[in-house]
Amino acid sequence: MEKSQKNIGQSDENCPVRKSLKLLGGKWTLLILFQINERVLRYGELKRCIPGISEKMLIQELNFLVEHKLVSKKSYPEIPPKVEYRLTTLGLNTLPIVDRLAAFGLENLNEQPIL
Amino acid sequence: MEKSQKNIGQSDENCPVRKSLKLLGGKWTLLILFQINERVLRYGELKRCIPGISEKMLIQELNFLVEHKLVSKKSYPEIPPKVEYRLTTLGLNTLPIVDRLAAFGLENLNEQPIL
């Protein structure tokens, strides 16, 4: 194989799957994006949407998502505080991934407690 | 809200996204499925396809994938050993997910070292 030839089927650091996974591969990441979806959700609502997540993890993930421009955040100067989260355009672009994930789950992981 | 009403937008343990993530959410899982794809690959080839993975992780993941019926394994009684891996029907069903992941990476994570 020549040096100049493309490394077909080789997943180096520039592999798009790897890059996506680095951004979206967290335990809660895609689930949170899925829950926000096309809605506008307050922090508390979101928390109720994802039973089992700890406040720490939720905030941590949300900060990460805002930092990486997948989610935008709007705080209202009120007491008690009010904060809204929604997907950015980039965040919306992840929805096809989550949709496939959901479809796979529905079609292939019915009932059976696999793990 | 009535008790009998569906918990719309609520991600409990039966949420298909959560179930899929439980099965496919490992660091290397989707990448390995992506690499195998529609090919038939020997262990060594696969290893070369995924620079950076350790032998331990690769074997561990492959065992996991075989155990969960996403990948099938065929050993030839030869010395030195020869083992082939390929996707099962279930494994092939995950490819749309990886495709979306790849597309997202290509379309949104160009060049910029985000992480």
Add this chain to the structure above:
DNA sequence: TATTGTACTTACTTTTAGGTTAGAATTATT
């Protein structure tokens, strides 16, 4: 003045994932 609601923050501990290194098995080759 005590309590409630909301969105966090901090410190600490535990769990899990992942990495490293070495080695086993077996036959052909040098």
Add this chain to the structure above:
DNA sequence: AATAATTCTAACCTAAAAGTAAGTACAATA
């Protein structure tokens, strides 16, 4: 007799991810 080739195993260790629990801020409300 040593080496290579290939697929895997086992022991150990570290670092990152995640969980737990408590606390903060501030005004409204009771």
